[in-house]
Amino acid sequence: MKILLIEDEVKLGNFLVKGLEEEGYSVAHETNGSEALETAATNDFDLILLDIMLPGQSGFEVLKNMREFSIHTPIIFMSALNESEHVIKGLDLGAIDYIKKPFDFEELKARVRNVQRKFGSTRASILQVKDLKVDLIKREVTRADQLIELSKREFSILELLLSNTNRVLSKSEITQKIWNINFDRGSNVVEVHMHQLRKKIDFEFEPKLIETQVGYGYKIQGELVKS
Structure with missing residues (x-):
């Protein structure tokens, strides 16, 4: 919920x-x-x-x-x-x-x-872009049918990106929604978590799903399927 x-x-x-x-x-x-x-x-x-x-x-x-x-x-x-x-x-x-x-x-x-x-729940329980599938109820992530273990923060960031597919999310917006704090320009916390998330869901797979808009933020590009 x-x-x-x-x-x-x-x-x-x-x-x-x-x-x-x-x-x-x-x-x-x-x-x-x-x-x-x-x-x-x-x-x-x-x-x-x-x-x-x-x-x-x-x-x-x-x-x-x-x-x-x-x-x-x-x-x-x-x-x-x-x-x-x-x-x-x-x-x-x-x-x-x-x-x-x-x-x-x-x-x-x-x-x-x-x-x-x-x-009950009025929202979709599964979000999918290409071969990346996220089960919001079981909190499970798979890519090409391979189970991927994410930390709580990584899962929350991925859910946020998928819920805003094709829209660039600024580092400030990600910080506020995931950590509930104001963005600190001197902090690299978003970059660190995005790097770890990429290692798990992108590095060994094609196509790459997480895109970076230099100096601004991140997005996942593709057609989102909800079920």
């Missing part, structure tokens, strides 16, 4: 990402309402956990815009605005649940499981 967490309190956001990932969920974290809307529009998620008091756009505005853009991913509001009028507004806008802060993490997990039971 892939979750988009939209929470501007960094400490709380990091805690929730860690806890949800330990439960086996794949989590992307955004702290700005406008940027989160773009992330939701360009990626497939099974659930969105949405704060209300956000920079850029409020959670209410984010939800309205998502529905206008035909993004119908289930949404749970998480907010310190716990008066009945806010709960009613959130539910009337189309959220399926509303959890009041502060909340117990076990309660949040139960609500997430409830969404999983009701809606």
Whole structure:
């Protein structure tokens, strides 16, 4: 299950990402309402956990815009605005649940499981370009039917590249989405991970799938097949 967490309190956001990932969920974290809307529009998620008091756009505005853009991913509001009028507004806008802060993490997990039971996974479980196949449920990668072992970070980068096939992702965007930190121009962390990823999925195979746009970023070129 892939979750988009939209929470501007960094400490709380990091805690929730860690806890949800330990439960086996794949989590992307955004702290700005406008940027989160773009992330939701360009990626497939099974659930969105949405704060209300956000920079850029409020959670209410984010939800309205998502529905206008035909993004119908289930949404749970998480907010310190716990008066009945806010709960009613959130539910009337189309959220399926509303959890009041502060909340117990076990309660949040139960609500997430409830969404999983009701809606299941709405996204593809397998992504494939040419002979590269990624199973998002089993978290298995094969190329030419050969099983390839990837680290957690490498798998996340590969999933990000495949989910944005034919679009160049900047090093800044990769850093923000994979490490949830701002890009440090003096860091070579992206280059190091891309080199390791290339060694595993490209060096011994043809054609080469990962392309570099010098001075900017990376992309995987080809026809993406989802199943």
